[in-house]
Amino acid sequence: xxxxxxxxxxxxxxxxxxxxxxxxxxxxxxxxxxxxxxxxxxxxxxxxxxxxxxxxxxxxxxxxxxxxxxxxxxxxxxxxxxxxxxxxxxxxxxxxxxxxxxxxxxxxxxxxxxxxxxxxxxxxxxxxxxxxxxx
Numbered sequence: 001x002x003x004x005x006x007x008x009x010x011x012x013x014x015x016x017x018x019x020x021x022x023x024x025x026x027x028x029x030x031x032x033x034x035x036x037x038x039x040x041x042x043x044x045x046x047x048x049x050x051x052x053x054x055x056x057x058x059x060x061x062x063x064x065x066x067x068x069x070x071x072x073x074x075x076x077x078x079x080x081x082x083x084x085x086x087x088x089x090x091x092x093x094x095x096x097x098x099x100x101x102x103x104x105x106x107x108x109x110x111x112x113x114x115x116x117x118x119x120x121x122x123x124x125x126x127x128x129x130x131x132x133x134x135x
Contacts, residue, residue, distance in 0.1 A: 028119060034125025037097060042113070049131050064088050064132045066068065069105070080107030093128065094121045 040049075046058035053060050059072040066089065070082035084105055086092055091106075098121060101110040115121045 008011035011037075022089035028122070031119075031122040032122065033127040033130050035120070036125070037131075038050065039115070039124045040127055046110075049128075050135075057109065061128060061132050063134055064093070065090070065129060078108045081105050082107075090125050093125050094118075097121050 006121045029131050046056050048054060048056060048060045049062060050060070051062045053062065053071065055075045057115070059075040059077075066087065069086035069088060070120040089092065097113065097115040098118075100112050100114045101108055102112050
């Protein structure tokens with residue numbers, strides 16, 4: 001057996017042994033917007049979801065995704081949020097609840113709230129995406 005052929009067999013044997021270890025990790029279940037709706041109840045004290053819902057202690061979340069932070073007309077934002085440079089998308093919303101407003105938007109008026117579970121954050125984001133996106 002030549003050196004090249006022996007090497008090929010060793011590599012092939014190694015891939016067979018290591019195959020499962022090299023496979024993609026199991027994927028997370030798809031987000032559950034219904035669970036996200038339940039999680040949003042705590043947020044509903046300060047935020048509405050519809051174009052005519054108006055602002056409360058926090059601004060309406062209607063048309064949230066793709067919107068620059070601090071840009072809802074008629075809501076009095078902190079300077080920190082207006083100048084944050086954030087554009088809300090799935091990642092920035094998730095990060096807000098992963099790290100907390102004190103980290104992501106320091107100096108803003110949003111009270112400290114975190115959602116430690118990545119799947120819970122994904123569920124909340126899926127719900128927000130579903131109900132705040134204009135038709």
